[in-house]
Amino acid sequence: MIEWQFESIGALIAMTPHGPFVWSVYGLGLVVLGGLTLHFRQSHRRAITRIQRQFERESEHESET
Amino acid sequence: MAWQWFHQWGSPRWFYERAERWQFWAGWIALVLLVLGTVWGLAIAPVDYQQGHSYRIIYLHVPVAFLAQALYLGMAVAAVVLLVWRMKLADIAIQALAVVGCAFCVLALVSGAIWGKPTWGTYWVWDARLTSMLILAFLYLGIIGLRSAFIDPELAGKACAILALVGAINLPIIKYSVEWWNTLHQPASLKLTERPAMPASMWVPLLLNICAYYAAAVYLLFASMRTLVLRRERRAQWVQALVRAHD
Amino acid sequence: MDIERRIIAREWRLVMARPGDILKPMWFLLVVISLIPLALSPESSLLAEIGPALIWVATLLAILLNMESLFKDDFIDGVLEQWTFWPRPFAWCLAIKLLTHWLFQIVPLILITPVVGLMLAIEVHVIVVLLVTLLVATPALTCFSGLGGALTLGATRSSVLGVLVMLPLFVPVVILAAGVITRATDGAAVGPLMALLAAFSLAAGLFIPIAIAAAIRLNIGGST
Known part of the structure; x- marks a missing residue:
């Protein structure tokens, strides 16, 4: 039941004749999932730095008055 | 006991701290299952005697399409929770679910279209499933668009909740009407998955990938919700303390 | 019945004060339909085939044209807020308003569709069925367009948003109505489908x- 269906990496990539379709779908899936992951990570970091900066500004303001 | 568990979800802080751990585990489970299921599906599962290798798209298309629908259902549940119990976290959940669900829905549509080319000879067919998926994408976009039109986040959240609820009630009607419309206009020969049962070597990787995408959705949801919680609660003591401890 | 009569009378006065609001959707329908032969071809067999669908889509868009104004004015001058204090359920008052809106603004729009239908060379018995589907289905469309207007009440950037948000919800109505018209063109019985359409409405x-x-209450709560 469990055996490789392709003789070589080249055959796996070619998947004759459907390679371009299959690989473009999986590439797109990687782009969407990876893109969302990176985007959410980045926005989390950005949210933290923004709150940090706001906090610093407010504490400066308090020390002035 | 049960009520106390329910009330914990009302605390953004409790959620933020727990979700970090859940997000971590969901992310790793998703990654491992995704690699396992996808490699199995792409290289080990036997070739389909009718469609050849193009059927391997199923290992992405079906889980993603399944999730797109499940996430809309989840959004409707969150909408009820928001409207009935006014739980802030439910609002944040709707916001995160709309973005992730929309991405999955678009991915399902595009992968379906690409699969259509070798199978049907054309990228787009007005097939019942593709059409109702398209409408689902419009519903998701409507919710994202509605939220972006408001300045007041609380108002936006409740308006989105009402829309999500009306959409969820309408969705089965849309699905059935689209199916009925499809039988009127097209022969049933384009049905894709009505065939003799798949052998285990084909459906086991599919099952793995469905679990993998479920975990991936949970990971993405928690990642996005945690950021939203931080932004909403930026004035709260615990966020200030957390941010100070961050560097 | 006093309160209901007051709502209806007020709507009537508003319509009479600004008859342009009734004429604008009709004008829209006429202009859009006139463009079709120009863009497609003046061949009457082709026009007759796609005519009902075109009229349906154009009517749908014409109804959505005044979605935003449906509740906006009443909301701004505080009438809607007043209704929440009336000794009737708020939703009931709104239902009455939607019904009068349908009667005074949508029904006149539907009544000109036979003219438009003749322009597209649609057969008379199909026009009759088309007219009935519109009459049966537009209450549902009016409700959905009202919901779109109510949801975008508090929105700041909402020019076409309500339309975009509500259009996917119209799918079942459009499919059922199109099914009725196709059957009528083929000479088959339309009763059961028409009943389904009425049930949806x-x-x-x-x-x-x-x-x-609920959507309007959100905005009232927010403004005070």
């Missing part, structure tokens, strides 16, 4: 005003 009339009431 009825369900929308029963439940959507509740959602609209």
Whole structure:
């Protein structure tokens, strides 16, 4: 039941004749999932730095008055 | 006991701290299952005697399409929770679910279209499933668009909740009407998955990938919700303390 | 019945004060339909085939044209807020308003569709069926367009948003109505489908005003 269906990496990539379709779908899936992951990570970091900066500004303001 | 568990979800802080751990585990489970299921599906599962290798798209298309629908259902549940119990976290959940669900829905549509080319000879067919998926994408976009039109986040959240609820009630009607419309206009020969049962070597990787995408959705949801919680609660003591401890 | 009469009388006075609001959707329908032969071809067999679908889509868009104004003015001058204090459920008052809106603004629009239908060379018995589908289905469309207007009340950037948000919800109505018209063109019985369409309208009339009431209440709560 469990055996490789392709003789070589080249055959796996070619998947004759459907390679371009299959690989473009999986590439797109990687782009969407990876893109969302990176985007959410980045926005989390950005949210933290923004709150940090706001906090610093407010504490400066308090020390002035 | 049960009520106390329910009330914990009302605390953004409790959620933020727990979700970090859940997000971590969901992310790793998703990654491992995704690699396992996808490699199995792409290289080990036997070739389909009718469609050849193009059927391997199923290992992405079906889980993603399944999730797109499940996430809309989840959004409707969150909408009820928001409207009935006014739980802030439910609002944040709707916001995160709309973005992730929309991405999955678009991915399902595009992968379906690409699969259509070798199978049907054309990228787009007005097939019942593709059409109702398209409408689902419009519903998701409507919710994202509605939220972006408001300045007041609380108002936006409740308006989105009402829309999500009306959409969820309408969705089965849309699905059935689209199916009925499809039988009127097209022969049933384009049905894709009505065939003799798949052998285990084909459906086991599919099952793995469905679990993998479920975990991936949970990971993405928690990642996005945690950021939203931080932004909403930026004035709260615990966020200030957390941010100070961050560097 | 006093309160209901007051709502209806007020709507009537508003319509009479600004008859342009009734004429604008009709004008829209006429202009859009006139463009079709120019863009497609003046061949009458082709026009007759796609005519009902075109009229349906154009009517749908014409109804959505005044979605935003449906509740906006009443909301701004505080009438809607007043209604929440009346000794009737708020949703009931809104349902009455939607019904009068349908009667005074949508029905006149539907009544000109036979003229438009003749322009597209549609056969008379199909025009009759088309007219009936529109009459049966537009209450549902009015409800949904009201919901779109109510949801975008507090929105700041909402020019076409309500339309975009609501259009996917119209799918079942459009499919059923198109099914009725196709059957009528083929000479088959349309009764069961028409009943389904009526059921959808009825369900929308029963439940959507509740959602609209909730959507408007959000904005009232926010403004005070």
